[in-house]
Amino acid sequence: xxxxxxxxxxxxxxxxxxxxxxxxxxxxxxxxxxxxxxxxxxxxxxxxxxxxxxxxxxxxxxxxxxxxxxxxxxxxxxxxxxxxxxxxxxxxxxxxxxxxxxxxxxxxxxxxxxxxxxxxxxxxxxxxxxxxxxxxxxxxxxxxxxxxxxxxxxxxxxxxxxxxxxxxxx
Amino acid sequence: xxxxxxxxxxxxxxxxxxxxxxxxxxxxxxxxxxxxxxxxxxxxxxxxxxxxxxxxxxxxxxxxxxxxxxxxxxxxxxxxxxxxxxxxxxxxxxxxxxxxxxxxxxxxxxxxxxxxxxxxxxxxxxxxxxxxxxxxxxxxxxxxxxxxxxxxxxxxxxxxxxxxxxxxxxxxxxxxxxxxxxxxxxxxxxxxxxxxxxxxxxxxxxxxxxxxxxxxxxxxxxxxxxxxxxxxxxxxxxxxxxxxxxxxxxxxxxxxxxxxxxxxxxxxxxxxxxxxxxxxxxxxxxxxxxxxxxxxxxxxxxxxxxxxxxxxxxxxxxxxxxxxxxxxxxxxxxxxxxxxxxxxxxxxxxxxxxxxxxxxxxxxxxxxxxxxxxxxxxxxxxxxxxxxxxxxxxxxxxxxxxxxxxxxxxxxxxxxxxxxxxxxxxxxxxxxxxxxxxxxxxxxxxxxxxxxxxxxxxxxxxxxxxxxxxxxxxxxxxxxxxxxxxxxxxxxxxxxxxxxxxxxxxxxxxxxxxxxxxxxxxxxxxxxxxxxxxxxxxxxxxxxxxxxxxxxxxxxxxxxxxxxxxxxxxxxxxxxxxxxxxxxxxxxxxxxxxxxxxxxxxxxxxxxxxxxxxxxxxxxxxxxxxxxxxxxxxxxxxxxxxxxxxxxxxxxxxxxxxx
Numbered sequence: 001x002x003x004x005x006x007x008x009x010x011x012x013x014x015x016x017x018x019x020x021x022x023x024x025x026x027x028x029x030x031x032x033x034x035x036x037x038x039x040x041x042x043x044x045x046x047x048x049x050x051x052x053x054x055x056x057x058x059x060x061x062x063x064x065x066x067x068x069x070x071x072x073x074x075x076x077x078x079x080x081x082x083x084x085x086x087x088x089x090x091x092x093x094x095x096x097x098x099x100x101x102x103x104x105x106x107x108x109x110x111x112x113x114x115x116x117x118x119x120x121x122x123x124x125x126x127x128x129x130x131x132x133x134x135x136x137x138x139x140x141x142x143x144x145x146x147x148x149x150x151x152x153x154x155x156x157x158x159x160x161x162x163x164x165x166x167x168x169x170x
Numbered sequence: 171x172x173x174x175x176x177x178x179x180x181x182x183x184x185x186x187x188x189x190x191x192x193x194x195x196x197x198x199x200x201x202x203x204x205x206x207x208x209x210x211x212x213x214x215x216x217x218x219x220x221x222x223x224x225x226x227x228x229x230x231x232x233x234x235x236x237x238x239x240x241x242x243x244x245x246x247x248x249x250x251x252x253x254x255x256x257x258x259x260x261x262x263x264x265x266x267x268x269x270x271x272x273x274x275x276x277x278x279x280x281x282x283x284x285x286x287x288x289x290x291x292x293x294x295x296x297x298x299x300x301x302x303x304x305x306x307x308x309x310x311x312x313x314x315x316x317x318x319x320x321x322x323x324x325x326x327x328x329x330x331x332x333x334x335x336x337x338x339x340x341x342x343x344x345x346x347x348x349x350x351x352x353x354x355x356x357x358x359x360x361x362x363x364x365x366x367x368x369x370x371x372x373x374x375x376x377x378x379x380x381x382x383x384x385x386x387x388x389x390x391x392x393x394x395x396x397x398x399x400x401x402x403x404x405x406x407x408x409x410x411x412x413x414x415x416x417x418x419x420x421x422x423x424x425x426x427x428x429x430x431x432x433x434x435x436x437x438x439x440x441x442x443x444x445x446x447x448x449x450x451x452x453x454x455x456x457x458x459x460x461x462x463x464x465x466x467x468x469x470x471x472x473x474x475x476x477x478x479x480x481x482x483x484x485x486x487x488x489x490x491x492x493x494x495x496x497x498x499x500x501x502x503x504x505x506x507x508x509x510x511x512x513x514x515x516x517x518x519x520x521x522x523x524x525x526x527x528x529x530x531x532x533x534x535x536x537x538x539x540x541x542x543x544x545x546x547x548x549x550x551x552x553x554x555x556x557x558x559x560x561x562x563x564x565x566x567x568x569x570x571x572x573x574x575x576x577x578x579x580x581x582x583x584x585x586x587x588x589x590x591x592x593x594x595x596x597x598x599x600x601x602x603x604x605x606x607x608x609x610x611x612x613x614x615x616x617x618x619x620x621x622x623x624x625x626x627x628x629x630x631x632x633x634x635x636x637x638x639x640x641x642x643x644x645x646x647x648x649x650x651x652x653x654x655x656x657x658x659x660x661x662x663x664x665x666x667x668x669x670x671x672x673x674x675x676x677x678x679x680x681x682x683x684x685x686x687x688x689x690x691x692x693x694x695x696x697x698x699x700x701x702x703x704x705x706x707x708x709x710x711x712x713x714x715x716x717x718x719x720x721x722x723x724x725x726x727x728x729x730x731x732x733x734x735x736x737x738x739x740x741x742x743x744x745x746x747x748x749x750x751x752x753x754x755x756x757x758x759x760x761x762x763x764x765x766x767x768x769x770x771x772x773x774x775x776x777x778x779x780x781x782x783x784x785x786x787x788x789x790x791x792x793x794x795x796x797x798x799x800x801x802x803x804x805x806x807x808x809x810x811x812x813x814x815x816x817x818x819x820x821x822x823x824x825x826x827x828x829x
Contacts, residue, residue, distance in 0.1 A: 015526060019530060026538075029558075096769070
């Protein structure tokens with residue numbers, strides 16, 4: 001017969017074990033599943049060559065959209081300083097167009113292009129990811145703005161502006 | 171004039187909330203019954219003032235008063251009447267007003283249904299709710315006033331975001347808020363218990379129906395949200411581990427744990443401090459969810475525009491609520507004494523494990539939610555944590571929970587009997603194993619590990635739940651008498667557990683077997699997908715009340731027979747020209763056929779996205795069953811206070827006699 005104290009000790013150790021296992025599980029899963037967000041300039045400046053899945057943010061350069069055979073599409077993502085060509089196969093989100101802010105999820109290809117498995121475009125034409133906005137402002141301030149017009153970068157106040165995703169599994 | 175009336179009513183409500191919060195508290199310290207009694211009338215007065223305020227804003231929307239900035243931003247003259255009503259909570263200011271209204275509604279309900287609560291407990295509960303209300307009313311009035319006028323007055327409004335012009339959106343936020351805010355009642359009971367030091371079976375019986383009711387609405391809100399995003403977002407998914415979804419899911423996990431720990435506290439007088447702590451945590455997570463959604467720190471599907479002052483206010487408020495309540499907890503909780511010993515090998519022990527798994531799952535979601543926010547705040551690199559993280563962490567934690575669920579009915583309180591458990595669980599286990607092998611073939615015609623595992627656990631849960639009811643019925647003289655003798659709470663628990671199992675079948679089968687295809691199609695082209703032939707007919711333009719639509723006709727043929735004609739649309743809304751996809755869905759209990767219309771490639775070809783979604787509806791059926799089950803449990807007659815009061819008196823008399 002276990003004493004009261006022993007039983008309590010057993011209960012506590014079971015709990016600690018459980019919580020520990022959960023924490024270990026979470027942390028392992030964590031390391032493998034963090035996605036970094038870069039703009040083209042970040043990729044260049046930080047010499048990123050990794051082939052891990054990442055988010056690439058920027059504007060779709062005007063006139064750069066080329067439809068290939070079937071669902072293939074290629075376009076250039078710019079942050080007004082650097083550019084990177086992107087390829088994608090699949091249905092595009094409603095608001096995907098010239099000059100629009102996009103976030104492409106995918107991997108860097110060996111040839112310096114980016115292969116996207118998912119494209120996000122904001123449902124609000126004035127949307128821009130924060131880092132991209134910072135880059136564009138910086139380029140603006142240095143008088144190097146080369147990616148043409150886009151709508152105001154001010155967030156519209158108090159509006160719900162959902163992202164629309166195009167996603168391709170596998 | 172009406173708009174100013176609404177504004178004034180809201181300020182009045184803040185004044186009344188101050189009275190409701192402070193007067194009963196002073197009354198409690200001074201043992202002044204009259205001062206404590208002010209809580210009830212103040213709660214009701216506050217409710218009336220906020221209803222008036224809300225109706226005034228609604229009137230501004232109905233009458234298209236574009237001189238009000240909030241109306242001008244979210245209304246449009248051509249918008250259908252029903253969406254002018256729901257547009258009231260379509261953006262930040264109005265949805266916060268809805269939040270306050272819901273809080274006042276819950277408070278009103280407490281003041282009505284808990285008239286027989288001991289007067290000190292009632293006064294303190296209403297006082298705590300008053301403090302919460304002060305915080306949110308001040309938030310609305312100081313940072314998010316929906317009644318601000320606009321000059322010059324625009325000729326027309328800029329329209330509601332088209333994604334919100336959908337029946338799902340009409341019910342999603344109110345239900346979610348009912349759930350979020352409902353946990354404030356559980357929180358208020360917890361704080362009242364800390365202040366009075368009274369935490370017994372009676373307390374748990376008072377707190378239980380309120381907690382279950384909040385959970386019921388949160389469950390329904392999440393279910394509707396999932397169903398809504400499936401229809402409106404056009405990419406066929408039902409859950410994305412999106413930060414805003416997680417913000418509503420964390421309180422659900424904590425709330426589910428709370429419901430179960432409350433059961434232990436009521437029946438066995440154990441886990442008292444843990445129950446109080448969970449009540450505080452669940453409500454804090456609701457506040458945290460509000461902060462996440464409302465402050466704009468999240469870039470997500472919902473990504474509400476940011477305003478730092480709002481974020482700071484809510485953050486400060488969370489800090490105050492959590493800080494004060496945890497300090498109170500640290501000070502007072504040690505005086506709660508358990509009424510006995512907790513043995514792990516008993517129902518309370520198993521419920522403790524249930525709580526461990528739920529709390530761990532909640533913690534894992536919280537970690538995935540917070541980590542990117544912290545990294546993004548303190549370093550220059552931006553990161554996000556995606557679905558793979560949540561899936562890897564979540565399912566190993568929920569698997570054991572589903573196994574435990576099968577023991578819900580057979581493990582006795584105090585001390586479990588191994589022999590009875592084995593005896594009663596033999597047949598369910600056998601059935602579950604058979605189901606794992608057979609069910610995927612029976613429902614979808616093929617099998618996969620995920621589906622077999624899901625089927626195994628789901629059938630395990632369902633058969634054990636039904637077997638318990640069956641055993642109970644058989645122990646009575648007749649089936650009718652047996653069925654009648656089952657309490658409403660037991661029906662509720664059984665239904666909710668079965669709902670969880672149905673949901674699990676939907677989730678596991680859908681993730682195993684859903685198939686999608688993107689294709690560029692010209693009229694007449696055919697795509698083969700999992701035995702179905704999708705062919706594009708024509709694409710034509712049509713006019714809606716405040717949009718123009720491109721409508722495609724897609725035929726679905728199976729075995730040479732046309733089984734569905736779908737009409738996916740792409741709508742362009744006035745004003746602003748925002749586009750919105752409206753998927754064409756052929757609904758079926760066993761499978762959905764889902765098509766959304768993509769981009770126009772020119773020369774008559776279109777991008778189409780097609781899905782075959784097996785058993786996706788089971789997920790929402792399961793949510794509905796949980797909703798109904800929770801509703802039954804919350805309204806069990808034994809929670810009615812008139813009866814409870816009598817019972818307590820009888821017990822007290824009996825105790826007095828034996829003493």
